[in-house]
Amino acid sequence: MPYAFSRSLQAAATLAALLLATPLVQAAKTLSAPSGELTWQDDGSVQITRSGATIIDLQQIRFDYHAPLSVKLIDANDHSIRVALSFPAAVDFRSRATEPLDIELTMSRHGDGFRFYADAEWGNQVTLDLADTGDHVFGLSSPLQPENRHSPDLRESSVTVEVTNAAQTMVENFASAFSSFYISSHGYGAFFDTFGAGQYDFAINGRHKIHHETGTLDWYVFFGDDGRAIHQAYYELIGAPKSLPLWAVGPVGWRDQNDGGAAEILDDLQRFEDLRLPFTSWFVDRPYSDGANEWSLMNFNAKFAKPEEWISTIREDHGIEFMTWTATAFFGDTPMPKHLPGGFTYADLSDPATVALYQQKLTELQHSVGVKGHKMDRADEHLPNWEKWADETVAIGERRNKYAYLFAKTHDESLRRTWGDDQFTFSRAAIHRAQPYLSAIWGGDPRTSWQGLQGNAANAMRASFMGFPVWGTDVGGYLGPGYIDTDLYLRWTQFGIFNGLLEIKFDGSGGDGPDRMPWSYDKTFQSDFRELLELRMALLPYLHSLANTSATNGPLMQPLAYRHLDDPNTYDIWDQYYVGDGLLVAPVLTPGTAREVYLPAGKWYRFDFAEGVQSAHEGQRAMGVQAALDEIPLFVRANSLMVTGDIYRGNSRNWLEGEANTLVIHAFPGGIGEQTSFTYIDSKDDNKPKTITLTRTDESVKVVAPELTQEVTIEVYLDGKKQVKTVPAGAPLEATF
Template sequence: MDRARLVARAAQPARPASDFQPRDPRRIRRVQSVRARPDRLDVIAEDDRERRLSIEVRPVATNIIRVHIGPGPARPSRLLSPEVPTGAEWALEETASGWAVRTSELRLTIDRDPYRLRLADAAGAERFVEEPNDQDIRGAYHHFPTGHARGLRWLTAALKPQEALFGLGEHFGALDRRGQAFSSWTVDAFGVRSDRAYKNVPLLLSSQGYAVFFDMTAPLYYELGQSSVAAWQVTARADHLRLYLIVGEGVAPLIRGYHQLTGAPAVPPDWSFGFWISRWGYRNRDEVMAVARRMRQERVPCDVIHLDPYWMRFHEGHHGDLVWDELAFPDPRGMLEELKGLGFRVSLWESPYVPLDSEMRAEGERRGFLMKSKSGGGLALVHGFAKPSAAVDFTNPDAVEWFKQKNRQLLEMGVAVIKTDFAEDLPDDAVADDGTPAEELHNLYPLLYQRAVFEATREVNGYGLIWGRSGYAGAQRYPVHWGGDPGCTFADMAASLRGALSWILSGAAFASFDIGGFFGIPTLTDPPSPELYVRWAQMGLLFSHARAHGHTAPREPWAYGEPALSIFRRYAQLRYSLLPYLYSAALRAVDGIPLVRPLVFDCPSDPTTRHVDDEYFLGPDLLVAPMFTPMGSRDVYLPEGGWYDFWSDRRFDGPRWIRYDAGLETLPLFVRAGAVLAMGPDLQFANERSRDPLTFEVYPGPPGTTNFDLADDHRQLRFRLSVDERSFLLSGGPLSYEASIRVHRPGAPPLVGTLGETVRFA
């Protein structure tokens, strides 16, 4: 056996921990002086070698305070929104141990000697505190106190015994990051089984009511209580550390604070919430049209057909020239029109990498639009694929416009959306037009790429939308993102869900994954089993966005025979019936409420939810508990309140665990007591016709009156549900027709009534 070959093929971390190990660590020892200015507090401190360093403390909002340690506090951010808050009323107090910066919502104490930051809420409850004494009996440090070394800066904070940590991007392990350690260095993860990540977001959320956003693009390393149970530490390969401390009661206000800094999520168009069909890839026009016609023949609702690289002249799978291969796809404009007539929109694959033997490379190099190599003269090359490629320089405004124009030409032809694949492989020797070092540009590069395509799509089509794989802080402004390349196993299915929920807890509002898995194990081209395909489809069709995709083998539901086709159709039809509910919930993303989210988002005070990463809420009133086996049962946690089994109307009262038996045709699905689900008509695609007539599925809760809204791009409907011991009344609208309602009851068939009329229980 070739040992060297085995070593070469061993999976590697994105960046080794050794890249972040200080050789001569120094701690911040004490504060020498402070000086209050109108918008900030300037602090002069010294380390344990008596070297002076500057710290700037700047309240930017009543719930957010910025701390910049080291040189360059005036450097502009590459990550913040143009609408970022820049100041809040604050006061400085001198305390027995140092100083305190106070706003109406927080208090940041700066201890003089030894130096330490402490963050408390307005009531004085301590949320965050630095940890300078994480030592063993010998005095050796598990985590060095906050400090610096050559080329490194780090922050060390205390971990409380029951504290849980969330966020940091799309990672596939346990949702609670406590006990984990990994780098923030965006890479092709080659799957969903390791700590390699397509999407990193330097936002750490704590169950103790604080968040830390590191406003940095440099490589970071997170050590989250792995070396010691008493502290977490974040190390940056940089000459400074810039972070924002956010206070809030629960996950939702912390993420809203992050959105204050980096921008609110955009909401994609309503049809994007329909089903997308894809594979790698459809090779010609005849194949695409055959799939489209079969979809309609089989009555499987679908809105989008995606074409992977084979639509282009260069289609090795990682780069392209954005020009149709008209031998395989003759008259592409005519094909787009034909698909439009069948109710389909088209998504096209692209990459920021340019084939070296293409006209696009020649033009881009001549005009200075491609990344240059620091070795001088030539291009910086992307390696790791069958052929090397050049990379578009998105720090050059003219290059951005050049790339956008190539996308506009496709969009103006009738393409609906671009799949912005890759961007994790910026060459280490790249020299950017704006002078940003490659190591600082690496994590940022996907964001610049996706922003260009998102903006071009909005300029042409009137809406912003991409289908992206990589990402960084601020990517929520450019949805939608999917979870890369999972294997065709139940383990990868569960990991894909954890990755998507982790992405949501990192500030995103929408997410997806490849239904069925992308690649076979151990044979790359093997399809998923019919049972895995069904289980993944049930989860995917009741998620934020739904796309079936895979390597080589078909992902169309009829390829998996019966009963897979019938089960798939049933859940696809359910998704389309739920579109009024789903899209109305999606519109709340701008207020910081993601469409799909883990239980801890809604129930932060319930400690059990911190460890539930295989269930999720879909909108305000549906709880989904996917099955990760073909048959059998699973434990389901139901949070506080009443819950109806969607299929049987059996009612449960939480908080509690239940054991749920589910045959292959059944996905455990629950409706919150007190909910009203607005259901639309049967559709084959989202905009086939009006969403009317609506019907309303009512799941009574405790006696009382509740109000709720139902919105789309054309109207805002308002309803009131009144329930007492004997009757209920659902009223509101306005609607131009008599809408039917059904009132669900445990152990009895639903009662049928009409909107605006009282219905009696007996």
């Protein structure tokens, strides 16, 4: 045999042996969704692309901090990719595994996005290691992590996701809403569906990292060009946000300390009525009960005796609904079947018998006498993680977050049995998946200072990114004196008027010092304060409609980056926001009368609800504006609609009796061929949604809507100039200008 031929046979045999010994290279597998594409590589990495660009580069999934030993494709089709992951044997407190630990990872289509799911029964932690793709990230934490930073942009940040009293180290004090949901400037939202505590690093050492204290990976990616579209997909997963009754959208008042009992509340309400200051609801804060910390018996004490009588007076004589402060902390007392040991002796909300008795007490002692809502407090302080829960399946790392969820659910269920949808709950402690049970969150206990006001405004923006639709500040501040300077008081109230929840605090922390009741100030202040409350009342049709369409339209207070993910100029802005589709609010949050406003792309009008359009401006630029102490810088985008009017009166019914109710549609046409719409929730017609449309052609402007239950005035600002038409109640609404 020739030498060369012999060598070629040997080479072929060697090659064949190598091929048999080497696993075949697995081809990449792809899942396609209408807005994006997921590609799994045989090294275990995953890339998600949108419009041809990589927006997520998931390099590795680790369980209990271990990288997989091997990654093997199981199968793939148009809807899912299944992969086997093998991890090294681990020795920990619970197990002494000696063989590799195997799990199955499924990547699947979920709506217009994707889901990653793997359950390691032996696992305690999941970590996602991602490459830094240059995006900016928003959400996760209402507290101003890191370092009390006002900017909502979390790039180059490390953020903890756990409802904990560490929030009191932040400037705003106990702003304790968290969520394992964030929005990326690349046009997606991500949600890790777990109550396990989380740690998120963005653009740290060239990568992103997502870590949760759980053995189950359940991670979703939602696509959208803005926050509204992303949140719509998110709410389809976790449930629609809780609906709001109309009375809860109006001004809410309270004192931190009612030493004078029920008589003091009634006296306050009468004085508000004498000054013609409108309110729709009121609540009593602790203390008002007997037992430990003047709360643990959950009743009304002697100062508040016969609650059915004075609460009825509040409703029937003053037109105001009433709420109370509640907590599942019992401060050393143990009246429930099961408590968690510790100084606060929290009720164990994982114990069905405890939940049943707590809800029974609320019903019998409070709801039955007319209480329609609760300020829910203290779920973020001193909760003992390591004490035994009745539900032993709740892991240590999940307890703080799950408790906040159970806190909201427990109160909503109790109220719902008595009042149905006609009830309201708000809490400073919140976590994802509480949205169907929690009406609103408030921004914790801000300092009574400009710094406190600014910190709370920044909290609001972060809460909106997380997907909590309704947020409110303690107007005037909480930690500090009651009486504050007029400038700070009015600016804080102006900001509060355009919060989802408007609640105004009228005394100092614990009732200390002189209060800030309006009659403690001069006539000029009282007049300015009255005008602001009247504006809030006029905004009820707009705000109530927005609150009850948030499942599709997003939160009431929408940060600029939320609406303009493609505009880097918006990423750091925390002190101005949209309310609805076209109204831009830029409150003055510092001493003085000047501030800078950034107008996104488009045509804008400086607007005042009393005076109308004041000036026109082209967007995508910053500009300095002036605002006197009685002015709020407001801008309206061309091609937008707002609805205001007199649809609910609260205590103002006692001085507006006989005056006709009105409804006003404010229309700001866009360019020729542009159209927009607004969904109006008609509270006088069983809260039916009714779509109002605005269209501009080369010949006319047209406003069309179904029959509305009130007389309607239509104000069209055609290139800034107002034209007006009136349509009677019950008539088809089709007005041409």
